[in-house]
Amino acid sequence: MPAYFSYEYRAVDGIEEFASLLTELEQDRSRFIIRGQLADDVDAETPMRRRLYRNDRSEPIESPFLDVSTTWVMIDIDKLALPRGMSVREDTLASVEYAIGILPAEF
Amino acid sequence: MFWQLSGSAGVFDDGHVSAHLYYWLDKPIANDVLKQWAKGCDRRLVDPAVFNAVQPHYTAAPLFGEGCVDPFPDSRSGLIKKANAAVCLEVRQLAAESKQARAASHNTLDLNDDRVGGFSNILATLGDHDGGSGFNEPLLRAVASYVSKVGGKKLSSRKIG
Numbered sequence: 001m002p003a004y005f006s007y008e009y010r011a012v013d014g015i016e017e018f019a020s021l022l023t024e025l026e027q028d029r030s031r032f033i034i035r036g037q038l039a040d041d042v043d044a045e046t047p048m049r050r051r052l053y054r055n056d057r058s059e060p061i062e063s064p065f066l067d068v069s070t071t072w073v074m075i076d077i078d079k080l081a082l083p084r085g086m087s088v089r090e091d092t093l094a095s096v097e098y099a100i101g102i103l104p105a106e107f
Numbered sequence: 108m109f110w111q112l113s114g115s116a117g118v119f120d121d122g123h124v125s126a127h128l129y130y131w132l133d134k135p136i137a138n139d140v141l142k143q144w145a146k147g148c149d150r151r152l153v154d155p156a157v158f159n160a161v162q163p164h165y166t167a168a169p170l171f172g173e174g175c176v177d178p179f180p181d182s183r184s185g186l187i188k189k190a191n192a193a194v195c196l197e198v199r200q201l202a203a204e205s206k207q208a209r210a211a212s213h214n215t216l217d218l219n220d221d222r223v224g225g226f227s228n229i230l231a232t233l234g235d236h237d238g239g240s241g242f243n244e245p246l247l248r249a250v251a252s253y254v255s256k257v258g259g260k261k262l263s264s265r266k267i268g
Contacts, residue, residue: 018109027167035162065161068135068137073130073141074157094250096187107128
């Protein structure tokens with residue numbers, strides 16, 4: 001992974017716009033998303049490190065991201081065993097639904 | 108919610124699912140609060156490490172080299188529309204709730220419990236009415252959602268009726 005990254009901000013409002021963005025990003029292996037927000041004094045056009053903001057930083061690009069509240073979360077489901085007879089290849093949507101059903105009730 | 112299968116999903120075995128589940132919240136929530144909330148959840152399901160401002164969330168579809176077969180050639184992601192477009196996380200309440208209390212509530216879950224939103228919502232799409240999704244897919248999804256909630260517990264005839 002490189003030490004310095006280029007930055008792009010994309011505003012989305014709601015799960016449908018967020019889904020559109022994520023679908024678009026599926027085709028681009030050079031990008032990922034983070035929850036942080038770029039500090040005001042950082043030049044967005046300059047490659048920067050992926051580090052949290054620090055008051056004692058030497059340069060803004062060395063610690064550019066603020067830890068802010070966000071309106072999205074990602075739950076990472078890793079190798080969840082499916083019920084016997086269920087196949088993630090054959091029953092993809094049902095497998096996802098199974099995982100959702102195991103999450104806390106809010107989801 | 109938006110789901111996206113992980114790069115390894117279905118590659119080595121198809122009896123497990125690995126996926127990223129994205130949700131929109133009804134209000135912005137700080138990473139520290141989410142980490143506290145995650146402590147009350149099953150660590151195998153909710154990894155608090157992702158609630159970090161600079162943690163990369165990889166979104167690109169995997170590449171399969173020569174000789175490798177993509178197990179999901181058509182689509183590996185999708186949007187599932189829920190009754191509520193945004194999730195309301197009662198983070199303070201959940202943080203205070205004990206694991207034992209959560210386990211107890213899980214064991215007494217039934218189909219009439221409002222918290223079984225997935226199951227009820229899926230059943231609402233069953234049929235060929237306006238907005239319906241037919242029969243096979245909603246039934247399969249509903250069963251998967253139910254099994255994930257109650258596991259191997261026997262369904263009583265009262266609940267079926």
